[in-house]
Amino acid sequence: MGAARLQEGVLVEARNVTRILDLAVPVRLVHDIDLKVESGEFVTITGPSGSGKSSLLYLLGLLDVPSEGEVLIGGQTTAGLSSNELAALRLSRLGFVFQFHFLLPEFSVLHNVALPMRRLGRLSEKELTERGLALLDRLGIADQAEKMPDQLSGGQRQRVAIARSLGNDPHIILADEPTGNLDTKNSEVVRDIFRRLAEEEGRTIIAVTHEPAFAEAAMRNVHLVDGEIVSDTKHG
Amino acid sequence: MFWRVAFSIAAAQLTHRRRQTVVSVLGVALGVGFFIGVSSIMSGSEKDFVDRLVNSSPHITVKDEFRHPAKQPVFIRFPKAAVKLENVKPREYLRGIKNYGEKVEELSKRPGYIAEAALTGQAIVRYANKDVSASLIGIDPSKEKLLTKVAEDMREGSLERLRTASDGIVIGSGMSTRLSLKLGDLATVVSPAGLVKRMKVVGIFHTGNLLLDEGQIYMLLKDAQVLLDKPFIANQLRIKVPDPNQAEAIAAGLEARWGYRSESWQEVNRDILGLFIIRNAIMYSIVSAIMIVASFGIFNIISTVVLEKRRDIAILMSMGFREADIQYIFLMQGFLVGVLGMLMGWAIGWGLLGILGQVKFNVPGMADRQGFVLDWGIFQWAVGGAFSLIAAIGAAWIPARKAAQVQPVDIIRGAV
Numbered sequence: 282m283g284a285a286r287l288q289e290g291v292l293v294e295a296r297n298v299t300r301i302l303d304l305a306v307p308v309r310l311v312h313d314i315d316l317k318v319e320s321g322e323f324v325t326i327t328g329p330s331g332s333g334k335s336s337l338l339y340l341l342g343l344l345d346v347p348s349e350g351e352v353l354i355g356g357q358t359t360a361g362l363s364s365n366e367l368a369a370l371r372l373s374r375l376g377f378v379f380q381f382h383f384l385l386p387e388f389s390v391l392h393n394v395a396l397p398m399r400r401l402g403r404l405s406e407k408e409l410t411e412r413g414l415a416l417l418d419r420l421g422i423a424d425q426a427e428k429m430p431d432q433l434s435g436g437q438r439q440r441v442a443i444a445r446s447l448g449n450d451p452h453i454i455l456a457d458e459p460t461g462n463l464d465t466k467n468s469e470v471v472r473d474i475f476r477r478l479a480e481e482e483g484r485t486i487i488a489v490t491h492e493p494a495f496a497e498a499a500m501r502n503v504h505l506v507d508g509e510i511v512s513d514t515k516h517g
Numbered sequence: 518m519f520w521r522v523a524f525s526i527a528a529a530q531l532t533h534r535r536r537q538t539v540v541s542v543l544g545v546a547l548g549v550g551f552f553i554g555v556s557s558i559m560s561g562s563e564k565d566f567v568d569r570l571v572n573s574s575p576h577i578t579v580k581d582e583f584r585h586p587a588k589q590p591v592f593i594r595f596p597k598a599a600v601k602l603e604n605v606k607p608r609e610y611l612r613g614i615k616n617y618g619e620k621v622e623e624l625s626k627r628p629g630y631i632a633e634a635a636l637t638g639q640a641i642v643r644y645a646n647k648d649v650s651a652s653l654i655g656i657d658p659s660k661e662k663l664l665t666k667v668a669e670d671m672r673e674g675s676l677e678r679l680r681t682a683s684d685g686i687v688i689g690s691g692m693s694t695r696l697s698l699k700l701g702d703l704a705t706v707v708s709p710a711g712l713v714k715r716m717k718v719v720g721i722f723h724t725g726n727l728l729l730d731e732g733q734i735y736m737l738l739k740d741a742q743v744l745l746d747k748p749f750i751a752n753q754l755r756i757k758v759p760d761p762n763q764a765e766a767i768a769a770g771l772e773a774r775w776g777y778r779s780e781s782w783q784e785v786n787r788d789i790l791g792l793f794i795i796r797n798a799i800m801y802s803i804v805s806a807i808m809i810v811a812s813f814g815i816f817n818i819i820s821t822v823v824l825e826k827r828r829d830i831a832i833l834m835s836m837g838f839r840e841a842d843i844q845y846i847f848l849m850q851g852f853l854v855g856v857l858g859m860l861m862g863w864a865i866g867w868g869l870l871g872i873l874g875q876v877k878f879n880v881p882g883m884a885d886r887q888g889f890v891l892d893w894g895i896f897q898w899a900v901g902g903a904f905s906l907i908a909a910i911g912a913a914w915i916p917a918r919k920a921a922q923v924q925p926v927d928i929i930r931g932a933v
Binding site: 370445 | 829833
């Protein structure tokens with residue numbers, strides 16, 4: 282299972298990033314964020330609700346575009362890229378896991394996992410089936426491959442979503458409250474998976490969470506209040 | 518490769534809303550099916566009608582008339598002068614086409630042409646104390662049978678027997694009934710020139726056209742010349758050309774050359790041909806209306822799917838699907854509905870034509886035709902299919918664009 286090619290140095294960087302929602306009354310989501318995430322780091326973003334932690338994650342994940350400042354991926358700026366170029370970057374270099382699993386209900390588990398690989402189109406049909414099964418196997422749900430998403434438990438679905446995010450072997454996994462809908466036991470499982478992805482495979486993980494246990498499992502924690510970073514601590 | 522991904526997503530989403538999909542496919546299919554049915558009848562009857570026009574009469578008739586009265590010499594001498602002549606009678610000239618024999622010979626030499634000199638006039642047919650007025654035409658039987666369908670319409674006797682019998686006539690079935698005139702009977706034919714001839718019925722035709730069946734009689738050209746007291750005169754050249762569609766241009770050429778009024782079949786039937794154009798316009802507007810209604814159905818289902826699938830769209834986008842990919846997926850859904858509608862419409866059309874082919878009815882005045890003449894040509898199938906694809910993809914366009922404009926962040930934020 283090809284471990285992510287290790288890339289030394291800063292992998293994700295936010296420079297003076299500000300995002301203002303252009304509503305009737307402009308809403309400031311994040312303000313003047315400077316953040317560098319090194320390759321292979323497992324970072325959690327915490328903060329009270331409304332502090333802008335999810336907004337920051339979407340900006341780092343190129344789902345949203347900053348009003349000011351820029352986001353760099355692997356040292357390359359993403360400012361001024363077209364939506365197609367951003368999509369291409371998301372497809373090949375980023376993987377998303379959300380609080381809600383967002384599996385397509387019409388497709389089997391394996392088909393869901395294969396979707397990003399199919400879109401990228403680098404693997405043959407046989408190869409991507411094998412890869413999809415291997416990913417599911419590593420997450421301990423290979424036996425569920427042919428089931429439909431609604432036949433799975435919440436914890437299993439979230440593991441499928443993680444498998445899907447790993448399809449194109451991305452350097453960076455972005456997770457938005459990945460354990461938010463899970464019970465304690467499943468939360469633990471998911472947390473362990475993320476840790477393994479970082480420690481064993483050297484993937485860079487940025488996760489938004491409000492669970493202290495999850496934050497403690499990470500190597501580094503960034504705390505946000507009112508759209509600004511108030512603390513940035515590294516655990517041993 | 519991507520189309521397979523798009524296809525699998527599009528197909529999955531359509532099958533997920535099976536009932537709505539079936540309804541919108543049916544809408545398209547009915548539109549296509551009825552179009553094929555109606556178009557087949559329309560174009561079938563049009564072709565049949567034109568066919569009969571073209572085959573049952575000469576393509577071009579050259580008459581011993583002029584379209585415009587001859588100019589007075591003074592107008593020719595002083596073309597720009599202000600001259601006014603009162604009480605000028607048109608010049609009297611000898612009627613008939615000059616040198617018709619030569620002209621017929623020349624036309625007959627052209628490949629594919631059939632030309633015949635004919636003399637038409639009025640006569641009264643008298644038998645057993647009853648009179649029926651008739652238009653008579655003096656012809657050459659061997660050419661007439663190539664020019665018109667009268668030889669095929671013979672019920673008794675034949676056109677050819679005009680040549681063997683002396684003073685023979687061929688009459689219509691209507692006249693035969695009215696005068697109780699049967700094959701072999703001797704009728705009295707009276708011409709406006711005052712001549713009276715006893716003529717033998719050598720053939721009876723039936724065309725289904727009441728006017729012809731009651732009032733048309735055929736005889737040899739020389740008999741007509743004698744009867745009408747116009748020796749060596751023909752007042753019509755009846756011509757068949759290889760390509761009926763060229764008749765109009767050829768007629769214009771002949772008229773320019775000889776000066777005689779030359780009528781093509783198109784000119785004579787201009788009103789009817791105009792009607793066909795209007796009829797087709799009506800048909801196409803009705804079909805368009807059906808397809809517009811059907812495309813609202815497609816618009817409806819795809820809009821619903823887009824609304825319902827905003828989450829899926831958002832996740833696909835976060836995965837790295839481009840906006841164009843999303844649009845493509847939903848256009849593909851429209852396309853699928855269109856293709857299914859087209860195939861089903863063809864099936865419905867096929868069935869409809871089968872049923873229509875069985876229908877028989879009696880139309881007063883139309884003696885023989887008792888069913889639809891259907892056109893099984895490929896044209897309407899192609900047009901129907903094109904209609905359905907255009908309507909379906911057109912209807913999918915707006916929702917597909919809407920889908921592409923989904924902002925994944927808004928959806929993901931809202932779903933939490």
